[in-house]
Amino acid sequence: MAERRERPAGPDESRGGAAGPRGAEGPRGAAGPAGQPAPAQPRRARKTTLREVAAAAGVSIGTASNAFNRPELLSQAMRERVLAEAGRLGYSGPDPVARRLRTGRAGALGLIFTDRLPFAFQDQAAVVFLGGVASELEDSGAGLLLIPTSESREEGARVVGAAAVDGFIVYSVPTGDPRLLAALDRGLPTVTVDEPLEVPTPWIGIDDRAAARDAARHLVELGHQRVAVVGFPEFALDDETLRYDVTHERFAGYREGLGDDWDPELVMRAVGNRPETGRRAVEELLRLDPRPTAVLAMADALAAGVLGGAAAQGVAVPERLSVVGFDDVPFAAGTDPPLTTVSQPTEEKGRLAARSLLDALESGGRPDARRTLLPAGLVVRGSTGPPASAGRRA
Numbered sequence: 001m002a003e004r005r006e007r008p009a010g011p012d013e014s015r016g017g018a019a020g021p022r023g024a025e026g027p028r029g030a031a032g033p034a035g036q037p038a039p040a041q042p043r044r045a046r047k048t049t050l051r052e053v054a055a056a057a058g059v060s061i062g063t064a065s066n067a068f069n070r071p072e073l074l075s076q077a078m079r080e081r082v083l084a085e086a087g088r089l090g091y092s093g094p095d096p097v098a099r100r101l102r103t104g105r106a107g108a109l110g111l112i113f114t115d116r117l118p119f120a121f122q123d124q125a126a127v128v129f130l131g132g133v134a135s136e137l138e139d140s141g142a143g144l145l146l147i148p149t150s151e152s153r154e155e156g157a158r159v160v161g162a163a164a165v166d167g168f169i170v171y172s173v174p175t176g177d178p179r180l181l182a183a184l185d186r187g188l189p190t191v192t193v194d195e196p197l198e199v200p201t202p203w204i205g206i207d208d209r210a211a212a213r214d215a216a217r218h219l220v221e222l223g224h225q226r227v228a229v230v231g232f233p234e235f236a237l238d239d240e241t242l243r244y245d246v247t248h249e250r251f252a253g254y255r256e257g258l259g260d261d262w263d264p265e266l267v268m269r270a271v272g273n274r275p276e277t278g279r280r281a282v283e284e285l286l287r288l289d290p291r292p293t294a295v296l297a298m299a300d301a302l303a304a305g306v307l308g309g310a311a312a313q314g315v316a317v318p319e320r321l322s323v324v325g326f327d328d329v330p331f332a333a334g335t336d337p338p339l340t341t342v343s344q345p346t347e348e349k350g351r352l353a354a355r356s357l358l359d360a361l362e363s364g365g366r367p368d369a370r371r372t373l374l375p376a377g378l379v380v381r382g383s384t385g386p387p388a389s390a391g392r393r394a
Helices: 050-057 061-069 076-089 096-103 124-137 153-162 178-186 208-222 245-261 275-285 300-312 330-334 346-363
Strands: 108-113 143-147 168-171 190-193 203-205 227-231 239-243 267-269 294-297 322-327 340-343 371-373 377-379
Touching: 050 061, 050 076, 061 076, 108 124, 108 178, 124 143, 124 168, 124 300, 124 330, 124 346, 143 153, 153 178, 168 178, 168 346, 178 190, 190 346, 203 346, 208 227, 208 245, 208 294, 208 322, 208 340, 208 377, 227 245, 227 275, 267 275, 275 294, 275 300, 294 300, 300 322, 300 330
Parallel strands: 108 143, 108 168, 168 190, 190 203, 203 371, 227 267, 227 294, 294 322, 322 340
Antiparallel strands: 340 377
16 A cells, blocks of 8 residues: 655645635535535534443442442342433443453353254254253353354364354364364363363263163163164264264164174164154165164154154054164153153253353363263153064064
């Protein structure tokens, strides 16, 4: 850009008059008709300050600040008095940008998860987890920034690098996800939930392998020998170097629990944790001869689709097909028949993750890098029973 140089003011200009013989421009804009002064420009309204609110309410600046930032420190009458004066003066509260610069805090936590944004509101397990996070944040004054997957993993890492947050919850992302690496590079307090399993941060989760093994053994003990598994891909679809540890562990548990009855030909990998995915999977499985007599579904949403697909084919559950889910989301007890599933404390995971970060921020340190293993167990309901006759069609 070329350097801009100011010309010296002429004798009329220095006195605030019109500019030279052409009368083109004075020091503050164009002259009006016939050389008359230009109309005055409206001034921008000055913002009311917290100091003025405090003076009007007859309190200290600290008390006025607490009315907005730490209301629990004031009586209700005192807070209402300050807020009434603030409303009368048109003061809406401390400027969030200025507060961030002053305190070094953004006032929000970032939640990094593995799917598109609608997933956070459509997948019941994710909704339950978010509910746990929200319940812990409710009285803290902190907000929550959702950081879903992006068009590219590099773009996702840039989003994480620029996010105005005080810490991160990493929820079920693959090992090596660039967004996790970007979060670690920020040096902010970070907690990992479910996966990856090997991380230099606090980790909260369950023993997925043991839980899946118990589910498989339940079917073996009932007498099932042809057991299908409907699970998820073990690696990211766009990058086979990025492994989903939870999927890997659950498959390993199913394999251990079924033992000699494990059949790779009965394993299906479904893309998308939705009932329609489970429905399509069971439609394909029911075309086999002999048919499987039981299905292990890696999530309750898949299991719900398996139940619906079996009903559409006239296959009675559990008389002709037993079904086991995983998660024990709210709808699991209300399916027809009620779903046998692995119950895990998904909401508690969210609460613990949020509390860990809040405690670290309050103490000015980092969360303790410990592993928190939560209990999980099989809940037997009406969707499992002994096989009527393995391999016979309904």
